[in-house]
Amino acid sequence: xxxxxxxxxxxxxxxxxxxxxxxPEKPQSNPRTRLYIVxxxxxxxxxxxxxxxxxxxxxxxxxxxxPIAALVPNDSLIYVNVDLTKTQSDKFNNIIDIFxxxxxxxxxxxxxxxxxxxxxxxxxxxxxEDVMPxxxxxxxxxITGADMNSGDIDYMLIMQTRSKARADEFVPKLxxxxxxxxxxxxxxSEKDGITxxxxxxxxxxxxxxxxxxxxxxSEDSIIKSASLQKSDSLxxxxxxxxxxxxxxxxxxxxxxxxxxxxxxxxxxxxxxxLGTGATPLNELANSGLTSMAVGTSVEDVGLRxxxxxxxxxxxxxxxxxxxxxxxxxxPKADELIPADTFFFLGVNSSQSPAKYMQEGGPIYNxxxxxSFDLLEKEYGISVTKLFELLSGxxxxxxxxxxxxxFVELGQANLGITVLASTxxxxxxxxxxxxxxxxxxxxxxxxxxxxxxxxxxYNLQELAIEDxxxxxxxxxxxxxxxxxxxxxxxxxxxxxxxxKNTLSTxxxxxxxxxxxxxxxxxxxxxxxxxxxxxxxxxDPSLGMSDLGAAEEGLKKIPVxxxxxxxxxxxxxxxxxxxxxDTGK
Numbered sequence: 001x002x003x004x005x006x007x008x009x010x011x012x013x014x015x016x017x018x019x020x021x022x023x024p025e026k027p028q029s030n031p032r033t034r035l036y037i038v039x040x041x042x043x044x045x046x047x048x049x050x051x052x053x054x055x056x057x058x059x060x061x062x063x064x065x066x067p068i069a070a071l072v073p074n075d076s077l078i079y080v081n082v083d084l085t086k087t088q089s090d091k092f093n094n095i096i097d098i099f100x101x102x103x104x105x106x107x108x109x110x111x112x113x114x115x116x117x118x119x120x121x122x123x124x125x126x127x128x129e130d131v132m133p134x135x136x137x138x139x140x141x142x143i144t145g146a147d148m149n150s151g152d153i154d155y156m157l158i159m160q161t162r163s164k165a166r167a168d169e170f171v172p173k174l175x176x177x178x179x180x181x182x183x184x185x186x187x188x189s190e191k192d193g194i195t196x197x198x199x200x201x202x203x204x205x206x207x208x209x210x211x212x213x214x215x216x217x218s219e220d221s222i223i224k225s226a227s228l229q230k231s232d233s234l235x236x237x238x239x240x241x242x243x244x245x246x247x248x249x250x251x252x253x254x255x256x257x258x259x260x261x262x263x264x265x266x267x268x269x270x271x272x273x274l275g276t277g278a279t280p281l282n283e284l285a286n287s288g289l290t291s292m293a294v295g296t297s298v299e300d301v302g303l304r305x306x307x308x309x310x311x312x313x314x315x316x317x318x319x320x321x322x323x324x325x326x327x328x329x330x331p332k333a334d335e336l337i338p339a340d341t342f343f344f345l346g347v348n349s350s351q352s353p354a355k356y357m358q359e360g361g362p363i364y365n366x367x368x369x370x371s372f373d374l375l376e377k378e379y380g381i382s383v384t385k386l387f388e389l390l391s392g393x394x395x396x397x398x399x400x401x402x403x404x405x406f407v408e409l410g411q412a413n414l415g416i417t418v419l420a421s422t423x424x425x426x427x428x429x430x431x432x433x434x435x436x437x438x439x440x441x442x443x444x445x446x447x448x449x450x451x452x453x454x455x456x457y458n459l460q461e462l463a464i465e466d467x468x469x470x471x472x473x474x475x476x477x478x479x480x481x482x483x484x485x486x487x488x489x490x491x492x493x494x495x496x497x498x499k500n501t502l503s504t505x506x507x508x509x510x511x512x513x514x515x516x517x518x519x520x521x522x523x524x525x526x527x528x529x530x531x532x533x534x535x536x537x538d539p540s541l542g543m544s545d546l547g548a549a550e551e552g553l554k555k556i557p558v559x560x561x562x563x564x565x566x567x568x569x570x571x572x573x574x575x576x577x578x579x580d581t582g583k
Contacts, residue, residue: 066254068140068158069235071212071225076234077261078143079254085137086252092298094581101552123177130174134167136160136211144221146261156225157215167208171197175206192223239290239310246308246564246572247295257292288316288569301514302556302579311569319355324571326351328520328563333395333419334503336482338494341502342529346395347522347563353390379438382431389428390483393421397502400533404488405473414533415488417495425478432476436462447473452489455497459484511560514576518565522573525559555580 066081086092100108109117115127138160145154161167175197178184185200196219197206203217209226216222234240240256247254288311295306311324331346372383401407401415422428439445446465451458452475459477463470475486486492495501502508502524512521531553557578564572 066138066140066235068138068160068212069240070230070233071158071228072140072142072156072234073144073224073228074232074234074237074240075258075260076142076144077146077258078141079234079240079256080141082139082253083137083251084135084139086250086298089298091300091581092252095298095303095579098552098555098579098581101555103552123174123181125173125177130170134161134163134170134213136162143261154218154221155216156218156221158225159213159215161208161211161213164208164211167213171195171206171208171213191219192227194223194226196222239312242310242568242570243291243293243308244295246310246566246570247293247306248297248304248574251295251297251306253296255294259289259291288312288314288320299514299576301576303577305575305577306564307573307575309571313569316569322355323351324569328522328565330520331393331395333393333397333482334508334521335498335501336419336484336495337395337397337417337502338399338491339500339502339505339508340529341397341399342526342533343398344395344502344524345397345522347393348520349392352392353394354387357384357387379442381435381438385427385431389422389424389431391421391423393419395419399491400529400536401488402490404486404490405471406487408471412537415486415491417487417491418483418485420483421481422478422483423481425481425483428478428483454489454492456480457482457484457492457496459486459492461489507558511558511578512562514578515560515562515574516564519562519574520565521560522563523559523561523575526557527553527559528557 066083068081069079072079097108112128112132115131119125119127119130136159140156140158142156142158143153144156146152175186179186184202184204186197186206187200189196189198194207194209198219199205205214205216205219205222207214207222209222212226214222214225230236234256239259243256244254289309290312291310293308295308297304297306311320316324327350329348329350331348333346333348334344337344376382376384395418397417397419398414399417400413402413404415406412406414406416436447436449440447448463448465448470449460450463452461453459454475457477457479459475459479461475462473464473465471472489475484475489475492477484484492484496507526508524511524512519515521531550557580559575559577561573561575564574566572
């Protein structure tokens with residue numbers, strides 16, 4: 001008995017087919033409204049995740065003991081692994097029910113029902129009877145090579161088996177069904193003791209080798225995988241092990257990206273998009289990045305996503321060495337915004353933003369530096385000076401408002417607040433006055449400013465004249481260690497007097513208890529608060545009708561992200577989609 005057979009015998013048998021979300025049926029009502037609602041929520045989350053990844057990880061992009069990693073070459077570009085047994089839990093099925101509610105599926109189906117129908121219609125086979133008897137615990141998709149310019153990829157789909165005899169019955173039966181139902185032709189051959197079913201005029205190869213069933217577009221890939229030495233496999237890759245170690249244990253699924261994939265992706269982009277000099281993107285590609293990984297786990301509170309990036313100590317630049325040692329603290333700006341704020345992005349870093357402007361930083365390149373120099377030469381506005389005025393904390397918040405520019409002109413009852421820590425309040429006020437002078441002189445903008453106090457904070461109200469009418473554009477200023485920009489006097493009044501702030505919000509406080517000890521809050525989205533805002537919006541905006549998706553969306557009260565405490569040349573974040581299954 002070889003090592004792989006021993007591993008199979010130790011695996012927990014798969015007793016049932018995992019349940020998964022059925023294909024959503026076409027919504028029956030208000031598709032445009034539903035698209036705005038769901039799409040808007042997703043865009044906020046994705047945008048925040050991408051910003052966090054690009055700034056702090058460089059780039060980031062889903063347990064038990066995974067035996068398939070030992071079959072995969074260590075230079076594979078992408079590796080996706082799923083623990084199928086974890087998709088059978090009640091927690092997972094309850095979460096799937098919520099997604100089906102949001103998608104307004106008319107008739108909910110289990111994965112068995114959906115796959116049975118598909119296989120019956122397309123192949124005349126039955127998933128429960130033909131696949132389940134041999135399917136093991138793990139399944140993986142591997143991209144071993146790719147040409148981003150042509151779109152050609154080399155792939156393998158590898159399924160673990162728990163019965164080689166049943167798998168041997170399934171493979172030829174599947175081939176016959178494809179020939180009869182799909183007009184596909186296959187040739188049968190044997191190499192290295194493995195029976196290969198190769199599509200005659202296509203690129204599909206099917207085989208059972210050892211305790212695994214393969215689907216690939218390359219016979220050589222299957223043969224090499226079946227005979228791969230463990231020392232040459234992904235399982236022994238240090239970058240893979242480092243990235244996986246930074247993810248949550250007991251994952252449902254894992255995605256691993258080799259850094260070569262990122263390089264290939266950049267290489268396929270139009271050179272015009274990257275500019276002529278060193279850009280933040282190719283600076284990152286040369287930063288010593290070795291791998292990226294994402295892990296998905298089903299928790300009592302909902303779905304957890306862990307992001308990790310690893311770096312090579314011998315290749316990482318001096319700038320990135322300092323960046324990797326950046327410490328993240330709990331933000332303090334949440335004490336300065338109202339409790340009903342439904343979106344908050346806040347980072348409190350030991351690294352000053354001015355560091356990004358220094359040599360080796362992502363903003364330090366000829367193109368960007370030239371544009372900054374030109375702006376200062378032509379208008380006297382120094383972006384470098386602004387960065388030097390900032391210290392380590394930054395926050396951006398959105399919440400309901402009864403006044404302000406968005407209410408007056410946009411008919412949207414919301415307000416935006418930006419806060420940034422500074423060690424030179426007077427310096428920022430002088431800098432901003434210079435910007436206003438340029439706007440007045442070179443852009444013919446007519447404005448006036450008036451002193452405006454909010455609690456202990458002394459700010460300025462900026463009013464702009466348009467067609468003889470004056471409109472408050474924003475409140476601005478720096479005081480008590482913070483630069484403050486706000487669109488709503490009501491929000492600033494509620495937040496800066498610290499009567500009832502986000503930091504005292506019970507939901508906000510409870511959210512961070514679900515994250516790992518030592519992690520620092522980064523992003524908070526109160527979905528229920530956002531839904532209330534949408535429902536109370538002006539009907540002319542076309543957002544107030546949530547439709548049948550409302551009940552499903554209400555079961556996702558909060559989405560939040562935190563920066564994890566890591567050591568060495570690894571960075572990690574966690575995002576949790578909180579879900580109320582009611583079960």
